[in-house]
Amino acid sequence: xxxxxxxxxxxxxPAFAQVxxxxxxxxxxxxxxxxTLSYLTDMIGPRLSGSRGAAxxxxxxxxxxxxxxxxxxxxxxxxPHWVRGREEGSLVSHMNQKIVLTALGGSVATPAAGITAxxxxxxxxxxxxxxxxxxxxxxxxxNNPMDMELVRSHRAFEAYGKAVxxxxxxxxxxxEYGAKAVVIRSVGSxxxxxxxxxxxxxxxxxxxxxxxxxxxxxxxxxxxxxxxGERVRMRLLLTPRELPxxxxxxxxxxxxxxxxxxxxxxxxxxLDSWDLGTGAIDxxxxxxxxxxxxxxxxEMNLRPRRTxxxxxxxxxxxxxxxxxxxxxxxxxxxxxxxxxxDAGAAAPIGFTTTLKGDALVALEARTxxxxxxxxxxFETTAETGADTxxxxxxxxxxxxxxxxxxxxxxxxxxxxxxxDKVDRGELAQDTAAIAALAWVLADAP
Amino acid sequence: xxxxxxxxxxxxxPAFAQVxxxxxxxxxxxxxxxxTLSYLTDMIGPRLSGSRGAAxxxxxxxxxxxxxxxxxxxxxxxxPHWVRGREEGSLVSHMNQKIVLTALGGSVATPAAGITAxxxxxxxxxxxxxxxxxxxxxxxxxNNPMDMELVRSHRAFEAYGKAVxxxxxxxxxxxEYGAKAVVIRSVGSxxxxxxxxxxxxxxxxxxxxxxxxxxxxxxxxxxxxxxxGERVRMRLLLTPRELPxxxxxxxxxxxxxxxxxxxxxxxxxxLDSWDLGTGAIDxxxxxxxxxxxxxxxxEMNLRPRRTxxxxxxxxxxxxxxxxxxxxxxxxxxxxxxxxxxDAGAAAPIGFTTTLKGDALVALEARTxxxxxxxxxxFETTAETGADTxxxxxxxxxxxxxxxxxxxxxxxxxxxxxxxDKVDRGELAQDTAAIAALAWVLADAP
Numbered sequence: 001x002x003x004x005x006x007x008x009x010x011x012x013x014p015a016f017a018q019v020x021x022x023x024x025x026x027x028x029x030x031x032x033x034x035x036t037l038s039y040l041t042d043m044i045g046p047r048l049s050g051s052r053g054a055a056x057x058x059x060x061x062x063x064x065x066x067x068x069x070x071x072x073x074x075x076x077x078x079x080p081h082w083v084r085g086r087e088e089g090s091l092v093s094h095m096n097q098k099i100v101l102t103a104l105g106g107s108v109a110t111p112a113a114g115i116t117a118x119x120x121x122x123x124x125x126x127x128x129x130x131x132x133x134x135x136x137x138x139x140x141x142x143n144n145p146m147d148m149e150l151v152r153s154h155r156a157f158e159a160y161g162k163a164v165x166x167x168x169x170x171x172x173x174x175x176e177y178g179a180k181a182v183v184i185r186s187v188g189s190x191x192x193x194x195x196x197x198x199x200x201x202x203x204x205x206x207x208x209x210x211x212x213x214x215x216x217x218x219x220x221x222x223x224x225x226x227x228x229g230e231r232v233r234m235r236l237l238l239t240p241r242e243l244p245x246x247x248x249x250x251x252x253x254x255x256x257x258x259x260x261x262x263x264x265x266x267x268x269x270x271l272d273s274w275d276l277g278t279g280a281i282d283x284x285x286x287x288x289x290x291x292x293x294x295x296x297x298x299e300m301n302l303r304p305r306r307t308x309x310x311x312x313x314x315x316x317x318x319x320x321x322x323x324x325x326x327x328x329x330x331x332x333x334x335x336x337x338x339x340x341x342d343a344g345a346a347a348p349i350g351f352t353t354t355l356k357g358d359a360l361v362a363l364e365a366r367t368x369x370x371x372x373x374x375x376x377x378f379e380t381t382a383e384t385g386a387d388t389x390x391x392x393x394x395x396x397x398x399x400x401x402x403x404x405x406x407x408x409x410x411x412x413x414x415x416x417x418x419x420d421k422v423d424r425g426e427l428a429q430d431t432a433a434i435a436a437l438a439w440v441l442a443d444a445p
Numbered sequence: 446x447x448x449x450x451x452x453x454x455x456x457x458x459p460a461f462a463q464v465x466x467x468x469x470x471x472x473x474x475x476x477x478x479x480x481t482l483s484y485l486t487d488m489i490g491p492r493l494s495g496s497r498g499a500a501x502x503x504x505x506x507x508x509x510x511x512x513x514x515x516x517x518x519x520x521x522x523x524x525p526h527w528v529r530g531r532e533e534g535s536l537v538s539h540m541n542q543k544i545v546l547t548a549l550g551g552s553v554a555t556p557a558a559g560i561t562a563x564x565x566x567x568x569x570x571x572x573x574x575x576x577x578x579x580x581x582x583x584x585x586x587x588n589n590p591m592d593m594e595l596v597r598s599h600r601a602f603e604a605y606g607k608a609v610x611x612x613x614x615x616x617x618x619x620x621e622y623g624a625k626a627v628v629i630r631s632v633g634s635x636x637x638x639x640x641x642x643x644x645x646x647x648x649x650x651x652x653x654x655x656x657x658x659x660x661x662x663x664x665x666x667x668x669x670x671x672x673x674g675e676r677v678r679m680r681l682l683l684t685p686r687e688l689p690x691x692x693x694x695x696x697x698x699x700x701x702x703x704x705x706x707x708x709x710x711x712x713x714x715x716l717d718s719w720d721l722g723t724g725a726i727d728x729x730x731x732x733x734x735x736x737x738x739x740x741x742x743x744e745m746n747l748r749p750r751r752t753x754x755x756x757x758x759x760x761x762x763x764x765x766x767x768x769x770x771x772x773x774x775x776x777x778x779x780x781x782x783x784x785x786x787d788a789g790a791a792a793p794i795g796f797t798t799t800l801k802g803d804a805l806v807a808l809e810a811r812t813x814x815x816x817x818x819x820x821x822x823f824e825t826t827a828e829t830g831a832d833t834x835x836x837x838x839x840x841x842x843x844x845x846x847x848x849x850x851x852x853x854x855x856x857x858x859x860x861x862x863x864x865d866k867v868d869r870g871e872l873a874q875d876t877a878a879i880a881a882l883a884w885v886l887a888d889a890p
Contacts, residue, residue, distance in 0.1 A: 042669055045542040053540055095498055097490040097723070100860060192637040193722070193860035217863045221723075224487055224864070277638070278542070278666075415545060415638035418662045419669070 019302060019443065020369035020436040027296055027435055028373070031428035036064070037288035037345075041278040041419045048275040049315040050081025050246040057271050058249050061291065061312055065253040068295050074249035077325040079315040081246045082106055084275055085239030087212060089183070092116055093233040094225060101183060101212040102195035102276065103238045104167060105318045108208045114237035115139065115181050115210065121226050125166075125173055136178030139234055142166035143185050143219055146409065151189045156405040157343070160412075163187045164198065171211040172203035181236050182211040185219035190410035193217050197274055198413045199318045210238045250322045251312040255297050257442060259305040265442040266309050266338040266396075267293055267434060268387050270316035277417030281408065285345030285422055285430070287312055289401070293435040304442035306336055313387040316342065320386060327390035337441045338392060339399040340385025341434060344412075346403035347426040348433045350377030352384045354398040366440050375433035377402075399437065403430055464747060464888065465814035465881040472741055472880055473818070476873035481509070482733035482790075486723040486864045493720040494760040495526030495691040502716050503694050506736060506757055510698040513740045515755075519694035522770040524760040526691045527551055529720055530684030532657060534628070537561055538678040539670060546628060546657040547640035547721065548683045549612060550763045553653045559682035560584065560626050560655065566671050570611075570618055581623030584679055587611035588630050588664055591854065596634045601850040602788070605857075608632045609643065616656040617648035626681050627656040630664035635855035638662050642719055643858045644763045655683045695767045696757040700742050702887065704750040710887040711754050711783040711841075712738055712879060713832050715761035722862030726853065730790030730867055730875070732757055734846070738880040749887035751781055758832040761787065765831060772835035782886045783837060784844040785830025786879060789857075791848035792871040793878045795822030797829045799843040811885050820846075820878035844882065848875055 027033075040047075040057060047053040058074060065072035082105060089099030121141045122128045128140065144166050150159035164187050171182045186196035193215045202208050214222070225232050251271060257263065269286025273279020290310045297308065313322035339351075350370075355363060360378055370376040383389060384398035392398035403426070411417045472478075485492075485502060492498040503519060510517035527550060534544030566586045567573045573585065589611045595604035609632050616627045631641035638660045647653050659667070670677050696716060702708065714731025718724020735755045742753065758767035784796075795815075800808060805823055815821040828834060829843035837843035848871070856862045 038669070042666055042673075043539065045540045056540065094488065095490045095501065190637065191861070192635060192639040192855070193863070194637040194639070217861060217865055220865050221487055221863065224483070228487075410637070416636070416662060418638070418666065420662055420665050 020439055021372065023296065023300070023435045023439055024369055024372050024432040026300060027432035028428050031292060031431060032295060033288040033292035033427045033431045034424040036291050037280065037284050037422060037427065038419060040284045040287060041280045045278045046275045047271060047273040047279055049079040049248060049272045049318060050243065051275065054248060054272050054314065058251055061251050061271065061287065064291060065294065068298050070253050070255060070294050070298055072251060072253040075252055075325065075329060077248050077250055077314050077322050078245045079248045079321050080319045081243040082318060083241045083243060085109065085241060086237060088237040089212065089214065090235050091232060092235050093231060099214055099218045099234065100193050100195060101214045101218065102197045103240050104211045104213060105197055105199040107200060107211045107238060107240055109240055110181065110210045110236055110238045114235050116233060116235045117180050119222060119232045119234050121223060128173060128177065133177050135174060137180055139181045139183060139236065140174035140179040141183050141222060142170045143223055145185060146187060146189050148189065151406065151409065154405060156189060156409050160187060160409055167198055167213065168201045171200045171209055172206040175206040175209045179209060181209050184213050186213040186215055188216065188409050188412060188414065191216035194414050194416060196413045197276055210236065212236065212238060248314045250314055250326055253294055253310040255294055255308045257306040258303045261307045263306040263334050263336050264309050265306055265336050265438050266311055266388065267438050268311040268313055268338065269341050270322065270387055271312040272315050272317050274317055274413050276415040278419065279417055280419045280422050281344040281411055281417050282413065283316065283342045285427055286341035288427065289341050289431040289434050292431045293438060296435055304439055306442040308438050308442050316387050323387035323390060331394060335391055335396040337397045337399060338388040339434060339438060340388045341401040341430070342385055343401060343405065344403045344408040345422045345427045345430055346407065348373055348375035348401060348403050348430045350375050350379065350402050351437065352381040352400040352402055353378050354380065354382065354384060354392055356380040367437060369436050370433055373429040373432050401430060401434055465884055466817065468741065468745070468880045468884055469814055469817050469877040471745055472877035473873050476737060476876060477740060478733040478737035478872045478876045479869040481736050482725065482729050482867060482872065483864060485729045485732060486725045490723045491720045492716060492718040492724055494524040494693060494717045494763060495688065496720065499693060499717050499759065503696055506696050506716065506732065509736060510739065513743050515698045515700060515739050515743055517696065517698040520697055520770065520774060522693050522695055522759050522767050523690045524693045524766050525764045526688040527763060528686050528688060530554065530686060531682060533682040534657065534659065535680050536677060537680050538676060544659055544663045544679065545638050545640060546659045546663065547642045548685050549656045549658060550642055550644040552645060552656045552683060552685055554685055555626065555655045555681055555683045559680050561678060561680045562625050564667060564677045564679050566668060573618060573622065578622050580619060582625055584626045584628060584681065585619035585624040586628050586667060587615045588668055590630060591632060591634050593634065596851065596854065599850060601634060601854050605632060605854055612643055612658065613646045616645050616654055617651040620651040620654045624654060626654050629658050631658040631660055633661065633854050633857065633859065636661035639859050639861060641858045642721055655681065657681065657683060693759045695759055695771055698739055698755040700739055700753045702751040703748045706752045707779060708751040709754050709778055709780050710751055710883050711756055711780055711833065712883050713756040713758055713783065714786050715767070715832055716757040717760050717762050719762055719858050721860040723864065724862055725864045725867050726789040726856055726862050727858065728761065728787045730872055731786035733872065734786050734876040734879050737876045738883060741880055749884055751887040753883050753887050761832050768832035768835060776839060780836055780841040782842045782844060783833040784879060784883060785833045786846040786875070787830055788846060788850065789848045789853040790867045790872045790875055791852065793818055793820035793846060793848050793875045795820050795824065795847050796882065797826040797845040797847055798823050799825070799827065799829060799837055801825040812882060814881050815878055818874040818877050846875060846879055
């Protein structure tokens with residue numbers, strides 16, 4: 001709160017020069033963001049924490065900053081090292097039909113022979129509670145599609161939030177009543193028999209049971225069979241392993257301020273990705289925007305009053321170790337704002353922010369330049385990003401880039417999160433929006 | 446040709462009663478086509494020739510006809526029994542990135558250790574020829590996307606025909622110059638990292654080399670890496686097996702004509718499907734239309750002058766053994782027309798037909814009722830379906846149902862060819878169109 005008031009005072013100062021406009025124009029003309037993203041996704045590929053890809057991404061992004069003449073450090077973070085194994089599902093009761101599924105991140109393995117059990121469908125935690133120990137020894141199937149009305153109304157993140165509760169908490173909730181395993185309907189807004197992975201969160205008080213996400217098609221099949229009155233028995237085999245933690249790093253690059261270098265505007269994205277795709281929209285594009293912002297400032301030789309610090313966080317997807325480690329190390333520094341970009345690379349429509357009231361009005365008065373890329377809408381929300389959430393909870397004003405969310409969850413956490421889903425021009429617009437906002441925040445008198 | 450003239454004479458006769466209109470109305474009101482399709486896809490599932498699913502489909506469809514009181518027989522056909530095995534691809538030159546691919550139907554296996562070789566991309570057979578023995582020992586990559594302009598212009602089958610040439614003939618053409626294996630870009634109009642399988646055709650004069658279809662995303666990745674000037678080495682492991690031929694059957698049901706039972710209007714679809722999905726659009730929906738047409742005629746107690754014969758062909762996908770066996774057995778019977786439905790289950794827009802000129806004009810005058818379901822457009826083409834092609838080549842007038850083709854190749858031959866892609870109402874419209882056309886052709890004086 002105090003930080004917000006400080007920011008308000010800053011923003012009440014006289015108008016700035018035309019730098020934001022110049023930043024946006026230059027980025028749209030000379031963007032290298034897509035080239036950065038290409039290297040990250042094509043040459044390095046998937047970057048799950050602890051993997052060879054994640055280590056290569058730390059090394060390569062660090063080398064890029066250095067090559068651009070931007071001071072950069074690696075800040076050590078110990079990260080989980082979960083490795084996906086075989087994943088097989090079939091309906092032993094129905095012609096052994098294959099069920100396409102993927103282990104939820106963090107899931108324990110099934111026994112080596114797999115689990116074969118009856119499937120019980122539930123649509124809510126209330127329904128699970130009502131069934132109670134009737135699910136004992138069974139596979140609990142959480143069948144919760146994303147609300148496509150919300151998705152089509154550009155509120156895809158809201159729809160995601162509702163459905164994802166079953167992915168996060170479902171396994172332990174079902175374990176509480178003695179379930180042997182959990183399968184969920186993939187949380188996504190499109191499917192061509194496409195599984196969507198993502199983390200589960202085991203509750204320490206319950207036994208850990210294996211959990212997987214079926215594709216929408218497979219979830220609909222099981223649902224229809226149950227609706228027919230069929231007894232459905234599924235075989236599930238998952239062989240993931242949780243290996244010992246591995247040292248990794250947040251990549252931190254700085255563009256020092258000319259007048260108040262100790263005051264920091266953070267721009268952040270996460271360097272790790274899920275293992276199924278190459279993490280182009282989640283969050284390679286965010287990484288590219290953050291790196292490109294720094295390159296652009298360097299190229300334009302623009303030195304703001306405050307420091308702009310780029311942080312490429314490690315382990316957003318399955319642990320948030322990077323976000324927490326950054327906070328632990330840097331919480332006593334003065335962060336003026338934290339801008340996070342982790343919502344894809346479609347054309348920007350604005351930012352979420354924890355600012356509201358006069359502070360927001362004052363900011364809006366200073367950020368008219370964002371209209372050039374359609375990114376001038378600010379929406380006040382409680383959360384603006386996962387990696388920066390410890391900072392924001394501590395009172396730092398938060399900002400989150402909002403690319404058009406309509407198709408984000410078509411690809412999110414799937415094998416289809418690949419470079420071809422990103423448009424070069426839209427990525428440049430996103431970058432321009434972040435660079436301009438960061439400049440406005442960092443250069444306010 | 447003679448048959449076409451005969452049909453022309455028939456159709457020149459006075460107007461029929463309003464039966465086609467009644468057929469269409471009744472089907473739209475009471476269709477059970479979707480229920481038939483549901484059973485076939487959900488309870489039986491994939492139906493590749495030689496598989497347990499194919500055998501179950503023969504038994505179940507036969508039993509259904511019998512339960513409906515429609516005379517039915519099984520006509521034995523020996524079919525190939527190709528079984529997909531493991532299929533793995535990775536870029537050993539690039540972080541071992543996984544390449545999502547699927548074996549082409551009929552492909553031989555790689556050696557047990559897989560094939561690891563450099564990838565050479567070609568865009569045409571001419572380009573392959575120019576490279577010549579430079580592809581020796583390499584993996585040839587045919588990178589031929591479907592022409593999406595054609596797809597969007599409702600000419601998806603034309604686009605398919607162009608791209609599929611590389612799937613069919615590519616492996617042997619590459620083998621001629623010493624290639625070790627072939628990978629193609631999946632022939633399809635959509636992808637969420639979705640592989641599209643389908644048959645290859647080995648040329649007996651060349652060594653058989655393994656072949657697989659990469660997803661569009663993987664094809665684009667390999668293309669981009671090569672464009673960067675990278676040397677791309679891929680590991681390919683395929684373990685399909687060609688087992689001995691298996692006895693199977695065409696399912697043949699008859700609704701005998703009242704006046705000229707020896708004259709036959711054939712309505713056909715194929716009972717086998719690829720193994721990746723459950724063959725809902727290819728061609729479970731066709732099977733459902735054909736079966737439902739027979740059920741409807743029985744329920745309405747409508748007896749046309751000629752016989753309507755339903756044929757559920759076995760092995761359209763990887764051999765056409767059923768279509769050929771039917772022709773061998775029945776070629777001396779008098780087929781007045783052959784209607785095939787193997788183009789999905791979207792809303793109908795009409796029929797392709799080998800009829801033209803006056804014969805077609807005369808038919809159009811008799812089939813105005815089809816406008817009620819938007820299926821009144823006839824387009825003259827040389828081919829109207831694979832299973833009935835031997836009949837049509839022998840001069841029988843051919844007809845092919847044309848559902849709107851825009852999204853057909855999004856799902857075709859993929860794991861995503863599942864029941865949820867079919868709309869109950871549209872399937873009823875397709876069925877109504879076939880039933881009405883069959884009636885008009887069978888009841889002409």
